[in-house]
Amino acid sequence: MTGGSTMKRITPADVSDMRITTFCKVVGDSVVAGLFSAIGWFLWHTTSLDWWGLGVMALLCAAYVAALVIRSLRVLWSHGWYEWRLRRHLRTGTAPKSDRLASLDTLRKWGRIK
Numbered sequence: 001m002t003g004g005s006t007m008k009r010i011t012p013a014d015v016s017d018m019r020i021t022t023f024c025k026v027v028g029d030s031v032v033a034g035l036f037s038a039i040g041w042f043l044w045h046t047t048s049l050d051w052w053g054l055g056v057m058a059l060l061c062a063a064y065v066a067a068l069v070i071r072s073l074r075v076l077w078s079h080g081w082y083e084w085r086l087r088r089h090l091r092t093g094t095a096p097k098s099d100r101l102a103s104l105d106t107l108r109k110w111g112r113i114k
Helices: 012-045 052-091 104-110
Strands: none
Touching: 012 052
């Protein structure tokens, strides 16, 4: 096992794609969570001793809603982490400078051109 960074290099295009993906995942999970909340609420209010199985299904719906909320929060957290890393990366370093290595004078001096 070697040491070193295992961080993936992130480009601005990746961040743009991540924003769209994050938005779709969170909105999709929210819609599904709302649907399952409504189903669970309906099942919970129609349950009785004779229909105890509806209560079990309502509890399973509640567990699924909790899992979707946790997944949405994790997606938002990871997206924020990537955005922070990209901003930190772009802040480091110096301003771009022109390279004097390939100037005409340098190439003549090294004998590359006449």
